[in-house]
Amino acid sequence: MKRYVIIGNSTAAAGCIEGIRQSDRDGTVTVISKEPYHIYSRPLISYLMNGKTDLERMKYRPDDFYQKNRVTTILGQEAAKIDAQNQFVLLENGQGIPYDELLVATGSRPFIPPMEGIKKVEHPFTFMTLDDAKQLQQKITPDSRVLIIGAGLIGLKCAEGILGQVKKITVVDLSDRILSSILDVEGSKRVQEHLEEKGLVFYLSDSVLSFEAGSVALKSGGTVPFDILVIAVGVRPNTELVSEAGGEVNRGIVINSHCKTTLPHVYAAGDCVESFDITTGQNRVLALLPNAYLQGETAGLFMAGNEQESLPLFPMNAMGLMGLHMITAGSYEGEPMLIQDGDTYQKLFIRDGVLKGYILIGDIKRAGIYTSLIREQTPLDEIEFEQMKLHPQLIALSKQKRKQVLAQPH
Amino acid sequence: MKRVYVNEEWCLGCHLCEYYCAFANSGKESMIDALKGETIHPRIQVEDGGEIHFAVSCRHCTEPLCVKGCISGALTIEDGVIRLKEEKCVGCYTCVLSCPYGAIMPGEGKAVQKCELCLNNTHGTPLCVQGCPNRAIVFEER
Numbered sequence: 001m002k003r004y005v006i007i008g009n010s011t012a013a014a015g016c017i018e019g020i021r022q023s024d025r026d027g028t029v030t031v032i033s034k035e036p037y038h039i040y041s042r043p044l045i046s047y048l049m050n051g052k053t054d055l056e057r058m059k060y061r062p063d064d065f066y067q068k069n070r071v072t073t074i075l076g077q078e079a080a081k082i083d084a085q086n087q088f089v090l091l092e093n094g095q096g097i098p099y100d101e102l103l104v105a106t107g108s109r110p111f112i113p114p115m116e117g118i119k120k121v122e123h124p125f126t127f128m129t130l131d132d133a134k135q136l137q138q139k140i141t142p143d144s145r146v147l148i149i150g151a152g153l154i155g156l157k158c159a160e161g162i163l164g165q166v167k168k169i170t171v172v173d174l175s176d177r178i179l180s181s182i183l184d185v186e187g188s189k190r191v192q193e194h195l196e197e198k199g200l201v202f203y204l205s206d207s208v209l210s211f212e213a214g215s216v217a218l219k220s221g222g223t224v225p226f227d228i229l230v231i232a233v234g235v236r237p238n239t240e241l242v243s244e245a246g247g248e249v250n251r252g253i254v255i256n257s258h259c260k261t262t263l264p265h266v267y268a269a270g271d272c273v274e275s276f277d278i279t280t281g282q283n284r285v286l287a288l289l290p291n292a293y294l295q296g297e298t299a300g301l302f303m304a305g306n307e308q309e310s311l312p313l314f315p316m317n318a319m320g321l322m323g324l325h326m327i328t329a330g331s332y333e334g335e336p337m338l339i340q341d342g343d344t345y346q347k348l349f350i351r352d353g354v355l356k357g358y359i360l361i362g363d364i365k366r367a368g369i370y371t372s373l374i375r376e377q378t379p380l381d382e383i384e385f386e387q388m389k390l391h392p393q394l395i396a397l398s399k400q401k402r403k404q405v406l407a408q409p410h
Numbered sequence: 411m412k413r414v415y416v417n418e419e420w421c422l423g424c425h426l427c428e429y430y431c432a433f434a435n436s437g438k439e440s441m442i443d444a445l446k447g448e449t450i451h452p453r454i455q456v457e458d459g460g461e462i463h464f465a466v467s468c469r470h471c472t473e474p475l476c477v478k479g480c481i482s483g484a485l486t487i488e489d490g491v492i493r494l495k496e497e498k499c500v501g502c503y504t505c506v507l508s509c510p511y512g513a514i515m516p517g518e519g520k521a522v523q524k525c526e527l528c529l530n531n532t533h534g535t536p537l538c539v540q541g542c543p544n545r546a547i548v549f550e551e552r
Contacts, residue, residue, distance in 0.1 A: 015478070041481055041482050041483060043481045043502070044481065044482055044500060047500045052500050052520065053482070053498070053500055057497060057498045058482065058498075059483065060482070060483045061483055062483075289479065289481045289504070290475070290478065290479030290481075290504060290508060293478045293479060294478060294479075311475075316507055316508075318502055318503040318506060318507040319502060319503075320501065320502060320503065325503055325516075327503060327506065327507045329507065364506055364507075365506070365512070365515060365516070366506070366509075366512025366515070367503075367506055367507050367512075368475075368506060368507055368508050368509035368510055368511070368512055368514075369510065369512045371507055371508065371510070372510035375510075387459060392512055393457055393459075393512075394457060394464075394466060394511060394512065395457045395458075395459045395462060395464075399418075402418060402464065403418070405469070405510075405511060406415065406416035406418065406464060406466065406469070406511075407415050407416050407417065407418070407552075408415075408552060409411075409413060409472075409552050410469065410471055410472065
């Protein structure tokens with residue numbers, strides 16, 4: 001009977017548990033997490049802030065999840081060390097947890113850049129975990145002036161979460177545009193205009209010169225008074241357990257296509273790893289929930305001896321901000337094809353005869369058909385791509401492919 | 411497992427399946443109350459192009475990318491059917507991004523909507539299939 005151990009209790013862990021249990025009902029599974037909570041969805045913390053979900057509904061899996069999957073949990077305990085030679089995880093309290101197969105799903109943590117005078121800020125917040133959200137929720141009042149450093153996914157989702165509950169939200173970013181990791185220049189501009197209409201104030205191409213008590217001096221010369229500071233400039237993968245055990249780490253933990261690290265019997269998945277992005281042909285950290293699940297599942301399958309290759313991965317993001325939805329995927333290299341129609345902004349990026357990436361803002365209907373073209377690297381000359389340029393449609397596929405999709409089980 | 415399968419060559423492009431779907435999910439007792447003067451938001455949608463017509467609804471895949479990618483745990487597999495727990499859905503549209511068939515769409519409220527084979531309403535068996543005049547969609551094992 002195999003002993004499976006998972007460090008981490010979020011998306012990749014769930015994928016791993018469900019992957020293991022597809023073929024191994026007998027082995028023991030132990031989940032170790034420093035957070036004391038039942039598995040919850042991290043990206044839902046912004047929806048918790050504005051009441052679109054609550055603690056009960058944001059549970060990522062039902063209450064009986066661990067019981068049904070026969071998982072032992074060690075919650076509120078941090079894993080301090082992996083002894084890869086003797087195959088055990090050492091907990092902070094000195095207890096050793098032996099494993100036959102181990103998954104490291106330690107996620108990432110907010111990056112806090114050095115900033116002049118930051119010590120004068122009473123409680124700088126970050127926005128990643130349930131505890132972060134709970135603490136921020138307690139602190140905000142209708143009179144709060146909130147300063148967010150970072151106009152990326154986390155900073156802006158935080159802004160959405162507190163919009164309407166505070167007096168003012170100011171966002172500062174070093175970049176000359178918002179959401180620079182998922183949008184192109186024109187797309188960023190559109191979304192920025194929308195957010196400004198909702199009351200957000202942006203200082204772009206700007207950064208902190210120094211903090212004073214209750215205000216910040218910016219490099220551009222401006223001064224912004226604030227009551228609450230949220231730092232959301234980026235995240236760093238939690239790779240230390242693996243690197244200290246002698247496993248290879250670049251920007252993230254290095255894994256192969258089976259999600260295996262360079263250490264024997266040690267796998268890794270999710271925000272802590274570097275993945276192969278098929279749209280660029282390069283390794284990068286793809287810190288996104290759907291990919292974390294797929295990697296966790298692949299790891300679980302392999303850990304249980306069920307050798308099932310994973311699906312190809314690439315960046316993908318769906319998000320709404322104050323009523324405006326956008327879906328993006330892949331990389332933005334190659335020939336862009338732009339369609340702007342009223343409130344809709346659509347850009348497709350084609351290279352070497354295949355779709356490499358897309359940006360949809362506004363009308364996002366059926367975007368997954370485009371995602372599928374990227375995933376399968378479908379040669380566009382094998383489909384009636386003309387019929388898909390305006391709207392993703394299955395009619396552009398060959399009759400045979402349509403039959404496969406719609407008239408056969410899969 | 412029984413699924414809704416498409417016989418493309420039999421589809422007339424009449425879009426009746428869309429009306430039956432909208433009715434089935436309206437919670438109303440008669441079609442006239444459900445549909446008269448209303449803009450419908452069906453979970454099955456017909457694609458038309460020249461002579462080609464066919465209906466698209468959830469394929470209830472055995473390896474569903476929508477379920478695997480769902481950020482809230484709102485999408486689940488129950489006895490092979492992909493179900494939506496509406497109260498858990500926050501409308502992030504990651505499933506719209508993930509579904510290779512474009513079969514999940516924004517709903518009328520904050521949640522998305524998808525075909526649940528009429529298990530989510532009082533009909534219990536796909537009303538779109540019952541209403542199809544030409545067996546262009548069928549509910550069967552394949």
